[in-house]
Amino acid sequence: MKFTLSWLKEHLETDASLSEIADKLTMIGLEVERIEDKAAALAPFTTARVISAEKHPDADRLRVCKVDPGDGKPVQVVCGAPNARAGLIGVFARAGTHIPGTGLDLKVGKIRGQESHGMLVSAREMGISDEHEGIIELPADTPIGKPFAPLMGLDDPMLEIAVTPNRADCLGVRGIARDLAAALVGKLKDERTMPVKGEFPCPVSVKIEDASLCPAFALRLVRGVKNGPSPEWLQRRLRAIGLRPINALVDITNLLTFDRARPLHVFDAAKVKGNLVIRRAKAGEKLLALDGKTYEFDSEMCVIADDNGVESLSGIMGGEASGCSESTIDVLIESALWNPVNIAHTGRKLGINSDARYRFERGVDPAFTVPGLDLATKLVIELCGGKPSEIVLAGAIPEANRVIDFPLHEPHRLAGLELKAGEAKRILTSLGFIVSGNTEVVKVAVPSWRGDVEGKADLVEEIVRIAGVDRVPATPFERGEFARKPVLTALQKRTRAAKRALAGAGLVEAVTWSFISKQQAEAFGGGKPSLALANPIAAELSDMRPSLIPGLALAAQRNADRGYADSALFEVGQIFLGDKPEEQLMAATSLRKGTAKVAGAGRHWSGSAGNVDVFDAKADALETLAASGAPLDKLQIVPGGPAYLHPGRSGTIQLGPKNILAYFGELHPAACEALGVEGPVAVSETILDRIPEPKAKATRAKPPLMLSPFQPVERDFAFIVDREVQATDIVKAAQGADKNLIAAVDVFDLYEGKGIEPGKKSLAIAVTIQPVEKTLTDAEIEAIASKIVAEVTKKTGAVLRG
């Protein structure tokens, strides 16, 4: 919302400075976004008289002028303007002045051998209009040596404020003035709009087909107007806020839009055929609107029609065909109330942002519908003449009858604000509320222009913002009786722990978009219609991600394209298996590319890193699970995983087949190709929600440590076994040989190749035997060893390597 200082002062009597006004506006909730003060830029331009203007000796089109800048010390100026002549009073800029219209700084110079010490400027050079036919000519009685800007009314600063959606009343200058007056910046000037008496019945009738779209519609004809450019003061006012003056009738409607937040419309009565009907549009009806564009309507939209068809898009924009021009003689002035929701929907669908829509969708003052029409009529008669008809009013102006029971201690209860006696009443009254009653609870009637005020809390806001939020003392907030206890849920703790653990494993945390392309989503088990955005910002950000892997893989590839081929990234974030809250899960995902192995990437003098593989991924998954408190001893690791992983080099970590906690493995070459990512890529994805919560324990004490006084014994075994046999089966078989005494089984060697039959492998284990009750004899140890070999052979078909 833009306005000028002098415009504000039409409604507000004040001595406050611009900066005082601006600061106060911001502090009462009308945030000043911009102040434009042309007077400052135009200050060096002063009025001056041309004493003489002789033809330049060496140039036909130039004149050498003597100019009196008002100090009695004439200066010589070379001027090219055709109207430069002796006696002219113009606008003079000395050498050194910045010329806003050209962006240049004036210098003393010689033009064709004649010195020039300044410039007589045109309106275009001043940056105030496009006029460049000649230099500015001022009336002959203009005093010289005076600053030019104030003389021309250009010293009127323009303010632009951000008006929040609830303050429709401040989309008019008078509303802003009322707020400032309440905040004691000045006094709101009295202003009463007197009815303009009609001299004859309005010949056009109005019918409202659907009162929910248009509660009221007031119309009157003014006959015999003389339309033309509006007076200078009106044009200047509109120009100052960035509007283009059109003609007096249209300019009056624009004036009232900004002065009173009351949009109006004027029809050229000669172009309206028959009576007006306010109705829903028929699907497919079209209108060439005043912005020169043709709009097609659907049956939800509301229009004003006559016998010719649609003439105006209600509350948003008028039609070109019935618009007013300089040839308009009879004008129909409309002042109506529209359904804000319908206006908002229509405006959004058609993409029209007009000043009228902006106000109607926020809500105009219903009680000002008819006074607004009278005020417009008065201005039309003043500026264009003519005779007014009576007003026809279709529908009814809704009664303003909101009364709020307001306890006077409410500002203290909600805001902690102590008010002086009578202060609440003064503030509310100055804002137009009517306060009655002398008890603790008063009755407050809400003015018609404050559709946003519904209850006590709204009144508290009014009082607090006008009294000043800075008067509310910061009050220490008691911590209360809460015990110091952890505030995070198990999942929140896991999320944090997983992040720290993965970072501790040398991975770098990324945050990638929650949405990926449909093709990527489908490749990773997603792509459900319920997870596809209806209005994605880009095609590659269209579907909610079913996995964090695509986002990380693409990120790793972008890094590779920048020359960082070996990146190790992770993300802990939400994935979406469906659109219900319980179908959103928290995943912790690692991705290693190239040679970004756990121990480090790339070449090194002490030994270079190989390609990332399934075991790097497995380490990341186990790291995540361990940090997140998963029961490590109960985890089952089974081969294989989702289709996007290498079928032979991937695994699944589960607690039984129904609770899958994590996948790990090398990315399938086809998945790499689908993402446009170069392998090798090793990934792990752990679903943190699925880790069971540990059982609550009464104390934090750890179980007692049981240490054996006897030396453990270690025995190594190498087995030849079929390639397909899993290491875990051999380990389990060995463990099963004596559950009491075997404390650990570790795989320390794996060999396939020369010396080993094809299809077989050699796998060596180290078994730790921990005596419990006594030191074992050699014979006892031998017996256990034999049992281990027998168990492993029985369970896996392995043969002890000779």
Place this chain on the structure above:
Amino acid sequence: MTDLKQLEAELMKSIDAAKDEAAVEAVRVSALGKKGSISELLKTLGAMTPEERKQNGPLINGLRDRVSEALNAKKNALKQAALSQQLAADKADVTLPVRENALERGRIHPVSQVIDEVTTIFADMGFSVAEGPDIETDFYNFTALNFPEGHPAREMHDTFFFNPGPDGQRKLLRTHTSPVQIRTMEKVKPPIRVIMPGRTYRCDSDQTHTPMFHQVEGLVIDKGSHLGHLKWILEEFCKAFFEVPSVKMRFRPSFFPFTEPSMEVDIQCDRRGNEVRFGEGSDWMEILGCGMVHPNVLKNCKLDPNEYQGFAWGMGIDRIAMLKYGMPDLRAFFEADVRWLSHYGFRPLDFPTLAGGLSG
């Protein structure tokens, strides 16, 4: 007994001259071996008279002890010299680089770090952390928060929508973390003190807007908390978060559908170059929005606004991260450029704590 003195002198000379362990051993054999010079002298003791033995015994034994000692000393000296020589030859180039430890390479994203910082501050004031889904219903994101249907405030949110489901309901991506306020008030009986960090979405993209960003909101509901408490909490938070002894804040009346009164909060700062310094300067920078929870919102959560009251605030996590740590561009947060992450990210063990300082 000049013989003994001479013998001692000769033996000591030989020991001294020995160049290696073999030479020392040869001297030992020649002196203390079976047929060694000292051994032979010791044998003579048996044939002596007691008086002679009493006189010569200590002399010969003394000689034996001194020679033995000298032999041992020489042997040790030679061993030390040999070890020193061996070690001197075994020399590593300690300037060769070692591989960087995983803890040196890993990084925590600034968003995670700042969420941890914010959580730490508010946990100390007795707040817990609440969360909610990113995919929301119109009810939780707008209606329950007192956004009337068709109200311009809804439009200002640039909402991402999903296609309508079989029930005709059109879900959306939450445009703010405020739906979690509703979900919390539905579930938890007051008093309520929660913060709600999370991802939020708006279909808007330019230098200062990304379609996805992070917010953290706070909510207090009880029977007496008012605007004065809200001001205090936010001031305490800003001091703790920006790690400055004092801040100056400006509360400007504003509008949010779900609070009444509503305010935007500016913090006084000094902007020089890339840095923003808080607690000094003359610029105002907007950092958050807040207000008293709107009575309609309380009613929508089945709380009586005449009995319960409270306040809420919300701010951009990415934005306060940028202000504190000086990242110039929001978009880089989500580009996963390892150079950016390594530079602006935090080390795995940089846990924010109140005891040790948030940023260490």
